[in-house]
Amino acid sequence: MDTALIQAAFEVLNESGWAAFTTTAVARRAGASTASLYRRWPSKQALAGAVARHIALGELSGIDTGSIAGDVRELFMRKRRILRAATGPALLTLMGQAAHDPELRKILHDDVYLTVREQLGTLIAQAVHRKELHKALDAAQVDALALVVIGTTLARSVFLAPPNADEASGADPVEHSETELQLFLSLLARSGAPATEA
Structure with missing residues (x-):
């Protein structure tokens, strides 16, 4: 799941830039819940x-x-x-x-x-x-x-x-x-x- 979330974060960041880089967008791309993302990284900055x-x-x-x-x-x-x-x-x-x-x-x-x-x-x-x-x-x-x-x-x-x-x-x-x-x-x-x- 860590790998999937990092890959999804990378894709969202590349495609949409920082303004559209949200935890919701990343979780959706990875097919995960935002709760599972926040358990690993407390903010979008930490995820980045x-x-x-x-x-x-x-x-x-x-x-x-x-x-x-x-x-x-x-x-x-x-x-x-x-x-x-x-x-x-x-x-x-x-x-x-x-x-x-x-x-x-x-x-x-x-x-x-x-x-x-x-x-x-x-x-x-x-x-x-x-x-x-x-x-x-x-x-x-x-x-x-x-x-x-x-x-x-x-x-x-x-x-x-x-x-x-x-x-x-x-x-x-x-x-x-x-x-x-x-x-x-x-x-x-x-x-x-x-x-x-x-």
Whole structure:
């Protein structure tokens, strides 16, 4: 039932947007009662957070390619896949609405930002263990890098061509992706260097 309700919430959010995203509409789509929905999530904001967390965990967890460059490349590839897939509009809708809804903003902080930060922290810890980075990053550095990962995704979706329109715009998505990757790896290497090299 949890899976059915999250899938129904995702579909309603994608089709109708935040204004029409109601617990009644989601329960009806899932063939469930609103009572069963409220037993799991006390508000539509909490339900939306569950959708966002489901997307983030499903796409970003379990990365271990054997190198920090490969791990970051995989992270960025999965990030792009989120936007290209049907999940993209739903997630962007929630991000946009969060600016006007403190409850949703807090939920997305916990369910999206902290999830991305946790996954990034795992990649960094793997790199330190493999001695690709000289030292672990401090909390402020991981915070900043997590914001870079999320921020480039949102900025690209707003300011540049839609994910499937790169060819029409003349943009080279591979070139853009590689540029982002190299800049991010440079930041990561500098943050993980000994103090004498920083």
